[in-house]
């Protein structure tokens with residue numbers, strides 16, 4: 500028996516949601532290339548596409564938007580719980596705990612029907628922004644800001660986080676970021692969600708599993724590490740020396756490399772552009788310039804030739820920074836979008852389910868005699 504470490508190249512199931520071509524650098528949602536969606540589609544439309552299988556008509560989209568707006572408010576018990584933990588819990592720990600708790604106050608929680616699971620998908624997606632923004636405000640001794648039903652998902656989140664309604668450019672860019680993060684085939688957190696769903700556990704449990712997996716620095720946590728890296732480097736002129744030092748110590752540079760992409764991550768193409776545009780708009784070029792120089796230093800050290808390129812987290816870090824999102828909220832913001840992919844995969848898993856239970860290759864000792872505790876030395 501042999502195993503691929505980390506299940507590399509193992510096809511673990513089928514999906515009609517998302518196709519990644521890691522050699523060509525293509526990402527496709529339900530047959531539509533993400534490059535065709537950016538600048539034209541919206542996060543809400545992407546959610547509809549992933550959940551229902553095709554782009555919505557105008558009235559279907561209006562209906563979904565109404566449902567999102569109606570579901571944003573957190574139950575009173577959840578608001579109290581959030582207040583109780585906000586100063587103590589880290590952002591991802593808070594999100595994980597609150598999503599798990601939401602199940603307790605959702606009458607649909609244990610209903611396994613597709614209709615109930617769709618309602619839960621919409622509800623969770625509508626409530627992630629409220630959890631994240633309210634958590635942030637509460638930990639800073641500010642009252643949560645009620646959602647504005649006239650704002651879409653992207654604008655409303657920035658509004659309830661900062662108290663300012665973003666302009667059209669910023670809204671459009673953040674909306675595009677949400678589209679880019681919405682799904683990514685059998686990535687670690689989605690796989691965790693599917694494994695949980697495949698036991699026929701409920702959708703909240705599946706999403707809670709996914710949040711736990713996304714939290715790690717090898718997955719969603721990498722975007723936060725990127726800003727920490729740029730801050731540690733300090734100024735653009737120190738980039739080359741710093742990256743060379745990391746390379747010589749064989750340290751991994753956050754925001755680079757990918758299990759599937761061996762060329763430019765198509766999401767990075769857009770995020771690089773957003774970072775550049777925001778650097779110009781804000782008049783603060785430092786973060787974009789440093790990011791560019793890190794990327795150039797990685798190329799110069801031969802990383803691109805080895806297929807190690809900027810991934811989704813690299814330029815999303817400076818983009819989110821320019822958008823005024825606090826660094827430790829970067830990974831929750833990733834989750835705010837990815838919850839759509841998680842729930843779409845959970846729905847797909849339930850629709851044609853079989854328990855996911857692989858095998859392990861045993862490498863331990865054989866035929867070891869049992870020694871009673873009195874005789875152990």
Ligand SMILES: CC(C)(COP(=O)(O)OP(=O)(O)OC[C@H]1O[C@@H](n2cnc3c(N)ncnc32)[C@H](O)[C@@H]1OP(=O)(O)O)[C@@H](O)C(=O)NCCC(=O)NCCS
Nearest residue numbers: 717718721750751752753754755756757758807810811812
């Ligand atoms: C994404 C990631 C976890 C993929 O991991 P993986 O497929 O298991 O690949 P490995 O960690 O085995 O890396 C393969 C080789 O590339 C190198 N490599 C991978 N990512 C690297 C990085 N970011 N910086 C420097 N070297 C890197 C590894 O050191 C290893 O080199 P070796 O063969 O000489 O030992 C990995 O690239 C990484 O840790 N990146 C940084 C974290 C990150 O940005 N995560 C977000 C992903 S969207």
